């Protein structure tokens with residue numbers, strides 16, 4: 001079997017790439033390890049930058065997002081029992097869209113189905129070969145049978161734990177990482193959101209975040225120990241820990257109820273600067289991870305796909321190799337800026353186990369400065385709404 005582009009991983013990066021390629025007349029096959037139901041049951045990102053929204057429009061999958069997504073002109077920081085609003089529209093002239101990753105993925109699946117795209121689910125042992133030749137190929141197992149797929153390019157969109165990055169020889173990979181000494185305990189509940197806009201809360205017990213999916217579905221997170229056991233968190237324990245971390249007025253008015261989902265995610269920053277190895281190119285979480293504090297993970301995957309789709313389309317349309325050659329440098333320039341922002345927001349808003357009294361004063365001074373200086377708030381807003389592509 002032969003196709004032009006093999007895409008390993010059917011998460012948002014892989015699906016978006018296959019859709020953009022299809023619209024430009026370039027054939028691809030997506031190989032996904034999980035079932036579709038499993039992929040759609042993962043609750044992840046919730047905030048889309050304008051650039052991501054525009055890219056989804058270009059991919060002809062933006063209609064439901066515009067109908068059902070919530071446009072947010074600002075968000076709140078909370079500390080010292082008070083809310084401090086960051087006016088994104090005023091400071092950065094743009095809004096963000098609250099629309100869940102699950103919905104984005106569903107819209108992409110629907111579009112790929114409508115257009116006859118090939119997405120193979122539940123494939124096993126996907127393995128890329130001959131990446132440094134002009135005839136790479138991938139082998140995989142499906143329904144017990146072995147298959148081989150020849151192609152021009154292999155694209156690794158298989159997330160942090162995927163096979164693509166691991167297929168680059170270790171001595172060729174330039175990797176940088178930081179693990180944070182805490183995780184996030186996340187809850188989805190069928191309750192009215194605590195506030196109209198997101199609240200990022202600093203508290204001595206630890207960070208908390210109030211987010212949402214729609215007017216009747218809330219998404220909350222609290223900072224927890226990295227090795228926390230989710231079974232130790234009853235709903236009651238979660239709600240009382242969350243409420244303690246929010247301004248009293250918000251906590252008292254908040255609607256609580258049974259959780260629909262509860263899970264713990266570790267926080268880490270990671271970049272593999274080697275995003276290209278011959279005819280293998282990496283995109284999204286396969287190449288880099290950010291802690292979720294700045295809501296950048298999915299948006300960074302989208303900007304990679306923007307650069308990569310342009311590069312592949314230029315290759316097939318005009319036989320141009322320069323954008324493929326320049327992909328890594330173009331993507332990394334944006335990746336590192338978003339890594340910096342996510343690291344900064346994480347460092348500022350969380351409690352760290354080894355904070356000295358001096359460090360604590362510095363942090364308080366930075367928070368006070370942040371909400372009193374238009375310049376500082378503008379820098380925050382400009383990063384939050386998304387740096388240009």
Ligand code: RFL
Pocket residue numbers: 008009010011012013014031032033034039043044045046047101126157158159160161162163164264265283284285286292294295296297298299301
């Ligand atoms: P994904 O979404 O991880 O998709 C990769 C896909 O590849 C498949 N796969 C394989 N397929 C074939 N063969 C293999 N060997 C394979 N190995 C893996 C997987 O099954 C999967 O379907 O990566 P992608 O597409 O690059 O998208 C990136 C985003 O998903 C990610 O950046 C964000 O979700 C990060 N993230 C969050 N970002 C935010 O902006 N806000 C959040 O609140 C937020 N929460 C999260 C998150 C990531 C999490 N992970 C990865 C543990 C919460 C969690 C739990």
Ligand code: PHB
Pocket residue numbers: 044045046047198209211212219292293294295296
């Ligand atoms: C979410 O809604 O899941 C969400 C929102 C903002 C973040 C992280 C997660 O910074």
